[in-house]
Amino acid sequence: MAETQQTMTEFTYATGETDVIGDRFSPSVVLFWLRTSVAASDMRVMYKSPNTLLGVIPLGSSTQTIPLRNIASVDTNTKFNxxxxxxxxxxxxxxxxxxxxxxxxxxxxxxxxxxxxxNTMSAQLDFVNQAGGRNSVKVSILEKDKLMQLAQNIQQLVFADVEGLRHQESMDMAQKQYTAQTNSVLIQQQMLDQQRKTAADVDPSPAQTE
The missing domain is CATH 1.10.287 (Helix Hairpins)
Known part of the structure; x- marks a missing residue:
């Protein structure tokens, strides 16, 4: 499959998705000809990794897509298998x-x-959600530094998304408070007008005599 110019991976993104980043890795030291792809945008993270039998026989691949807002953190570590x-x-x-x-x-x-x-030692990239669940990608231990760099870039997207959500929540809260205050003023004004009308009906002004 052809690689996209933005990420050098086979993933394609919808119009409007920005901050697209990504890279490709060897899944293990031995299977250097296969590729694990990881890419992200301001809306989602996608990765595709090959499946193997006995660590050497390729058996297709698996693909996963994670909405960026569902990711709480991006971690890397060295894994002993x-x-x-x-x-x-x-x-x-x-x-x-x-x-x-x-x-x-x-x-x-x-x-x-x-x-x-x-394959006893490998580098692992973990996408951790708010509940503590993990989606993990394992690559060759020889590409740990490249994996860490990509993880940092994706983490920046996650932080930017969190800040954007906080800003939107703050704006929504301010709008709700303004709406509530406006409605309160209108209700008070309506009650005052009703009281004035009731008072005028009960105690009309006496007619003037010559």
Missing amino acids: LGSFVWGAVFLVAGLSFLSSSALVGILFLLLAAVNLA
Whole structure:
């Protein structure tokens, strides 16, 4: 799929979306030819990451879209993948045990072990919502610095959106207060007019005599 000029990713944005940023990453040290894409605008965040079997066989991809207003913070961290470590150790033991009896099977297991052990450490980007839930994107540990830079840029969009929402809420509150005050003045004026009319009906002015 063609990359957009704004973000160098395959995502496209609607007319009116601004502050578009994004980048592409390798999902792991081994699968350097695949790409995980992350992009954001002033309205939403989108990311697309490949799915794999045993950490090496591509099985399609998954795409996620998150409204920017649903994001409370953007975090990055280094992740230790226990599953990859365990599978790597299992494949390593199996490969060493099969080398003497079947070299081909042993080499295959050793390759799977190398792939999983190489993926033991990864960089992770977390989009945290107001309830504490997380949407996570994992990329190669070698691209952690680039991921952190993108995370900072997206965090700035989140802060700008929060400030915009606060400003809008403040304007809405001021408008409601003004409307309430105006209605109160109108009601008081109507009550005063009604009292004057009632007083005039009950106590009319005496007719003048010559």
